Amino acid sequence: MNLKIKVWRQKNAKAKGGFETYDIKDVSPDSSFLEMLDILNEQLINEGKEPVAFDHDCREGICGMCSLFINGRAHGPDDDVTTCQLHMRKFKDGETVTIEPWRSGAFPVIKDLVVDRNAFEKIMHSGGFVSVNTGGVPDGNAILIPKEDADEAMDAAACIGCGACVATCKNSSAMLFVAAKVSQFAKLPQGKPEAARRARNMVAKMDELGFGGCTNTGACEAECPKGISISHIARLNREYLKAKIKE
């Protein structure tokens, strides 16, 4: 396939960026999107130009490092995938592919397509610890958890912290991420003692960091590579209300 790649270039956090368009030839439809960018970067290096900086790590959809807003959608045109899992066959030969970084005040651009997602880390820190008893190894079956609750907790825990929810939300809201992080503990006996504090602090931190408020458009859920349900947001709202009433 031959493509035109229209990509956001920005020297550093302070520089004013802009779009550059590059031609790329003979890309295999079976290559992944990040492989296509690797090929583009080889080409740029050979031409003596600065390669395009982008985030990636595992390249198998589990780490959440890859980002990219491709043709107007977080992680590109495919559903339920990260950018590293996206294949070039999802594009048309001769197409212009527009690549932008995540856009959110809370995720400032560091260079080209790389953004600083430390804000998520800060929200996690504000959630605090989950108390665990020290001493001997407890018996594996000592704490019984209903299967449904365990399943729901695991569904929430599937969040890889990629930030697609924020990137795609018209309000730059981090509600789906925070909801996943609160919800993964909300139904489990572990972490019960800290439940109220966790919900309160994480929501407060999210607001403080400049993420927008949720207006329930549901775009986050549609673009989340892990299919985290916005029903977790309803649970977060409940947990938060409960915590506020307790306060």
Added chain:
Amino acid sequence: MSLSGLFLMVFLVVHLTVNCFLFAGADAFNTAANFMVTNPIIKVVEPILALGFIIHIAWSIVITIQNMRARPVGYNKLNQGKNSTFASRNMFVLGGLVLSFLAIHIANFYVKIKFTHEVGEAIVDGVAMHDTYTLVTNLFTVWWYVIIYVIGAIFLGFHLSHGFWSAFQTIGFSNDIWRKRLNNIGRAYAVIVAGGFALIPVYFHFVQ
């Protein structure tokens, strides 16, 4: 936002119910309207209703500004057609259009009845009251008022098609099962309310 929205949605039901008396004729509607005007409960609810609107609108302005600020640099290419509904992305604009309609609506009836007294008198069972029925039916002889009212109802319908479920989600009353139910109830509610309010001007324009 959600509590004020829920309150306004209850108001809409009451309002539409009273309006439906229009179909039962002049005496029935005038009596119903008179009941609303003279009822002491309504005297209390009226300022609360105004407050409900003010809270809803003021808060909507605050969160809209906050949410716009949360993304100082926008996207060059944005494609949200697939991931969310039109109404959910345009609540503020739709609300603003409802508000513009509301201004016209209040000028048409509330102002004429309360302040400029451009309303006749009707006597039903020996009780003197405003002839609101004639005020309404006269207004809808004007075709462009009919159009304004129908369009106003459509904007309201879109606002509610997202707002209904959204309000429940915001107060935490939703899960994977209830979300589908509330979405369906919400859509039905939006269609009934918008359809009801749109039907009245059309009916009185053509049938009367």
